[in-house]
Amino acid sequence: MSGGELVDGELTYESWKRALREGALIGQECTDCGHATGAPKAACARCGSRDLEAVELPTTGTVYSETTITVPPRQFTDDTYQVAIIELDTARVMARIDGTAEIGDEVRLQGTLEADDAPAPVFG
Numbered sequence: 001m002s003g004g005e006l007v008d009g010e011l012t013y014e015s016w017k018r019a020l021r022e023g024a025l026i027g028q029e030c031t032d033c034g035h036a037t038g039a040p041k042a043a044c045a046r047c048g049s050r051d052l053e054a055v056e057l058p059t060t061g062t063v064y065s066e067t068t069i070t071v072p073p074r075q076f077t078d079d080t081y082q083v084a085i086i087e088l089d090t091a092r093v094m095a096r097i098d099g100t101a102e103i104g105d106e107v108r109l110q111g112t113l114e115a116d117d118a119p120a121p122v123f124g
Protein backbone atom coordinates (compact mmCIF):
# COMPACT_ATOMS: atom_id res chain seq x y z
CA MET A 1 0.00 0.00 0.00
CA SER A 2 1.38 3.39 -0.89
CA GLY A 3 0.94 6.56 1.08
CA GLY A 4 -1.01 8.00 -1.83
CA GLU A 5 -4.02 5.85 -0.97
CA LEU A 6 -4.25 7.32 2.50
CA VAL A 7 -3.15 10.81 1.62
CA ASP A 8 -5.00 12.63 -1.08
CA GLY A 9 -2.39 14.80 -2.73
CA GLU A 10 0.00 16.83 -0.65
CA LEU A 11 0.65 15.65 2.88
CA THR A 12 -0.78 18.08 5.39
CA TYR A 13 -0.92 17.90 9.15
CA GLU A 14 -4.65 17.11 8.85
CA SER A 15 -4.12 14.15 6.50
CA TRP A 16 -1.16 12.99 8.61
CA LYS A 17 -3.40 12.97 11.71
CA ARG A 18 -6.21 11.18 9.89
CA ALA A 19 -3.86 8.44 8.67
CA LEU A 20 -2.27 8.10 12.10
CA ARG A 21 -5.69 7.58 13.69
CA GLU A 22 -6.23 4.78 11.20
CA GLY A 23 -2.98 3.16 12.30
CA ALA A 24 -0.72 4.32 9.48
CA LEU A 25 2.33 6.49 9.77
CA ILE A 26 2.83 8.74 6.79
CA GLY A 27 6.11 10.43 6.12
CA GLN A 28 7.60 12.35 3.28
CA GLU A 29 10.43 11.55 0.99
CA CYS A 30 12.29 14.21 -0.93
CA THR A 31 12.25 13.43 -4.62
CA ASP A 32 15.46 15.42 -5.09
CA CYS A 33 17.79 13.99 -2.45
CA GLY A 34 15.83 11.06 -0.97
CA HIS A 35 15.80 12.42 2.57
CA ALA A 36 12.81 11.05 4.52
CA THR A 37 10.89 12.57 7.41
CA GLY A 38 8.22 11.16 9.68
CA ALA A 39 5.98 14.21 9.81
CA PRO A 40 4.56 16.71 7.34
CA LYS A 41 7.03 19.42 6.43
CA ALA A 42 6.83 22.22 3.88
CA ALA A 43 10.36 21.63 2.63
CA CYS A 44 13.11 19.06 2.80
CA ALA A 45 15.22 19.51 5.94
CA ARG A 46 18.35 18.47 4.07
CA CYS A 47 18.23 20.23 0.71
CA GLY A 48 15.30 22.64 1.02
CA SER A 49 13.40 21.13 -1.91
CA ARG A 50 9.62 21.46 -1.86
CA ASP A 51 9.25 18.41 -4.06
CA LEU A 52 8.14 15.99 -1.36
CA GLU A 53 6.22 12.80 -1.80
CA ALA A 54 3.98 11.19 0.83
CA VAL A 55 5.12 7.69 1.72
CA GLU A 56 3.73 5.15 4.13
CA LEU A 57 6.29 4.30 6.79
CA PRO A 58 6.75 0.92 8.43
CA THR A 59 5.08 0.58 11.82
CA THR A 60 8.01 -1.19 13.43
CA GLY A 61 11.34 0.42 14.07
CA THR A 62 14.16 0.80 16.53
CA VAL A 63 14.66 3.32 19.30
CA TYR A 64 17.24 5.84 18.14
CA SER A 65 17.19 8.02 21.24
CA GLU A 66 14.95 8.33 24.24
CA THR A 67 14.29 10.70 27.08
CA THR A 68 11.99 10.76 30.08
CA ILE A 69 9.79 13.83 30.52
CA THR A 70 8.53 14.89 33.90
CA VAL A 71 5.36 16.98 33.87
CA PRO A 72 2.85 18.02 36.52
CA PRO A 73 0.03 15.41 36.50
CA ARG A 74 -2.56 17.52 34.70
CA GLN A 75 -3.25 16.37 31.19
CA PHE A 76 -2.04 12.82 31.57
CA THR A 77 -2.51 10.39 34.37
CA ASP A 78 1.20 9.63 34.61
CA ASP A 79 3.48 12.37 35.81
CA THR A 80 6.43 11.07 33.87
CA TYR A 81 6.57 9.60 30.41
CA GLN A 82 9.11 8.55 27.91
CA VAL A 83 9.47 9.99 24.46
CA ALA A 84 11.76 8.56 21.84
CA ILE A 85 12.94 9.09 18.34
CA ILE A 86 12.08 5.96 16.44
CA GLU A 87 14.01 5.04 13.34
CA LEU A 88 11.71 3.56 10.69
CA ASP A 89 13.79 2.65 7.68
CA THR A 90 15.23 6.00 6.67
CA ALA A 91 12.74 8.24 8.47
CA ARG A 92 12.75 9.18 12.12
CA VAL A 93 9.64 10.02 14.10
CA MET A 94 9.13 11.42 17.56
CA ALA A 95 6.84 9.14 19.55
CA ARG A 96 5.54 8.38 23.01
CA ILE A 97 6.70 5.12 24.53
CA ASP A 98 4.19 2.75 26.10
CA GLY A 99 6.09 1.46 29.12
CA THR A 100 9.82 1.85 28.78
CA ALA A 101 12.25 1.33 25.95
CA GLU A 102 15.97 1.60 25.55
CA ILE A 103 18.09 2.69 22.63
CA GLY A 104 18.27 -0.10 20.11
CA ASP A 105 15.03 -1.76 21.22
CA GLU A 106 12.67 -2.87 18.50
CA VAL A 107 9.28 -1.23 18.93
CA ARG A 108 5.95 -1.35 17.15
CA LEU A 109 3.24 1.25 16.62
CA GLN A 110 0.60 0.66 19.31
CA GLY A 111 -1.80 3.47 18.62
CA THR A 112 -2.06 7.15 19.32
CA LEU A 113 -2.29 9.34 22.33
CA GLU A 114 -4.59 12.30 21.92
CA ALA A 115 -3.95 15.64 23.54
CA ASP A 116 -5.68 18.82 22.38
CA ASP A 117 -6.52 17.35 18.97
CA ALA A 118 -2.86 16.49 18.44
CA PRO A 119 -2.38 12.75 18.16
CA ALA A 120 1.09 11.46 18.94
CA PRO A 121 2.19 8.03 17.76
CA VAL A 122 2.67 5.59 20.64
CA PHE A 123 5.27 2.87 20.28
CA GLY A 124 6.01 0.02 22.61
Ligand SMILES: [Zn+2]
Residues within 6 Å of the ligand: 030, 031, 032, 033, 034, 035, 044, 045, 046, 047, 048, 049
Ligand atom coordinates in the same frame (compact mmCIF):
# COMPACT_ATOMS: atom_id res chain seq x y z
ZN1 LIG B 1 15.98 16.90 -0.18
